[in-house]
Amino acid sequence: MTALLPGASVVGESRQATLGVLGGGQLGRMFVHAAQALGYRCVVLDPDAISPAGAVAEQHIQADYLDSFGLAQLARDCDAITTEFENVPALALETLAGMRTVAPAAASVAVCQDRAVEKAHFESAGVPCAPHAVITNDIELAAVDPALLPGILKTSRMGYDGKGQVRVSTAVELAAAWNDLKRVPCVLEQLLPLKAELSVLVARGADGQLVNYPVQQNLHRGGILSVTEVPAPAVPTDVQQQAVAAARQVAEALGYVGVLCIEFFWLHDGRLVVNEMAPRPHNSGHWTMNGASASQFELQVRALAGLPLPEPRQHSAAVMLNLLGDLWFSEEGGPTPPAWDRVLALPGTHLHLYGKAEARHGRKMGHLNITAATAEAAHLIALEAALILGLPTDF
Ligand code: ATP
Ligand code: MG
Numbered sequence: 001m002t003a004l005l006p007g008a009s010v011v012g013e014s015r016q017a018t019l020g021v022l023g024g025g026q027l028g029r030m031f032v033h034a035a036q037a038l039g040y041r042c043v044v045l046d047p048d049a050i051s052p053a054g055a056v057a058e059q060h061i062q063a064d065y066l067d068s069f070g071l072a073q074l075a076r077d078c079d080a081i082t083t084e085f086e087n088v089p090a091l092a093l094e095t096l097a098g099m100r101t102v103a104p105a106a107a108s109v110a111v112c113q114d115r116a117v118e119k120a121h122f123e124s125a126g127v128p129c130a131p132h133a134v135i136t137n138d139i140e141l142a143a144v145d146p147a148l149l150p151g152i153l154k155t156s157r158m159g160y161d162g163k164g165q166v167r168v169s170t171a172v173e174l175a176a177a178w179n180d181l182k183r184v185p186c187v188l189e190q191l192l193p194l195k196a197e198l199s200v201l202v203a204r205g206a207d208g209q210l211v212n213y214p215v216q217q218n219l220h221r222g223g224i225l226s227v228t229e230v231p232a233p234a235v236p237t238d239v240q241q242q243a244v245a246a247a248r249q250v251a252e253a254l255g256y257v258g259v260l261c262i263e264f265f266w267l268h269d270g271r272l273v274v275n276e277m278a279p280r281p282h283n284s285g286h287w288t289m290n291g292a293s294a295s296q297f298e299l300q301v302r303a304l305a306g307l308p309l310p311e312p313r314q315h316s317a318a319v320m321l322n323l324l325g326d327l328w329f330s331e332e333g334g335p336t337p338p339a340w341d342r343v344l345a346l347p348g349t350h351l352h353l354y355g356k357a358e359a360r361h362g363r364k365m366g367h368l369n370i371t372a373a374t375a376e377a378a379h380l381i382a383l384e385a386a387l388i389l390g391l392p393t394d395f
Helices: 026-038 068-077 090-097 106-113 115-124 138-142 171-180 237-254 296-305 340-344 375-389
Strands: 018-022 041-046 059-062 080-083 132-135 151-155 165-168 186-190 194-204 210-212 216-221 224-230 258-267 272-278 317-324 349-353 364-372
Touching (some): 018 026, 018 068, 018 296, 026 041, 026 296, 041 068, 090 106, 106 272, 115 186, 138 171, 194 237, 224 375, 237 258, 258 296, 317 375, 340 349, 340 375
Parallel strands (some): 018 041
Antiparallel strands (some): 132 186, 151 165, 194 258, 216 224, 258 272, 317 364
């Protein structure tokens, strides 16, 4: 593939090189910002009239992901197209791939859309995942190995931020939970004793060039990412090397193009198992916007445009605090903005808000990156910021 150079005059067309994004959420918004900084024009396709990415792109096509007119317009106006969320119908990516460069490929995204298929991919790539069983009918339900209990029943498709998941302790609870989930295809995973959660971001070009960021340590609350720390404070070098090698192996085995995030569980017995992957930049990689030589969004732009992918270098220790809508609600009643002025008075704080007009409980409104010369300093400032914001300080 020849690179799509940014700026004016795409060969044969008198316009600026243009990148398209399926989805208008915050990941799309940060992708657009990175693309525009490099000199690309951006088009976002999203069904909502108002969206974080649609608001900053040069052009917003308001259409459903499977609307053939919308997809045709996106293909007409863009030179290369990506997606910002994994639940975009694979058919939309396939349709676009017939007309334009698309990354990641529909087939890669399809693997990530289905937990059962995803787990089979991990196993075929030689990377261990949580012990599990696939449940699609009563026979499979009855055949579940009791050793998988207590476990977490997860819908195979469309889960995010812990949605579509039920913890179960007995076979009776499992059957009831599957009924509650409307008997859609599910995966039952053994509940594992987690010492820590980790993730690794890799970026791979169409030419096979593969780079990675260092291991990220993630703390979830209520199934939603809350804090990411890099370098991972609790994780020995050999475990980090194992995680990076596994992530690269998964990307290679998929022939993946773009940024891919692989999430891991590090268990009390020292084992490392893969949890799941996301075919896009990831919340746990937001620290790269301020702590690395190139952000995950810039690498996504580069991979999509066929530009070089130099190994990203972490230049600062970083902590990322997710900012959910809950922060806007105090006991005193009506929504009020958090004390950003006090937070920004702390050294090395970088506020990123996604332009969402309305704060809601559990809604991702933005994130705060804290960078410093040492991990200890970043950690201490992050604790101060958390205290000001009324966030838990148990990290
Ligand atoms: P995401 O927003 O990352 O896509 P998701 O809804 O796909 O989330 P998972 O990553 O499967 O959900 O699980 C969410 C969180 O629940 C995990 O980060 C972990 O804290 C916990 N969890 C999930 N599976 C297990 C397990 N098998 N054992 C222990 N904890 C688990
Ligand atoms: Mg997850």
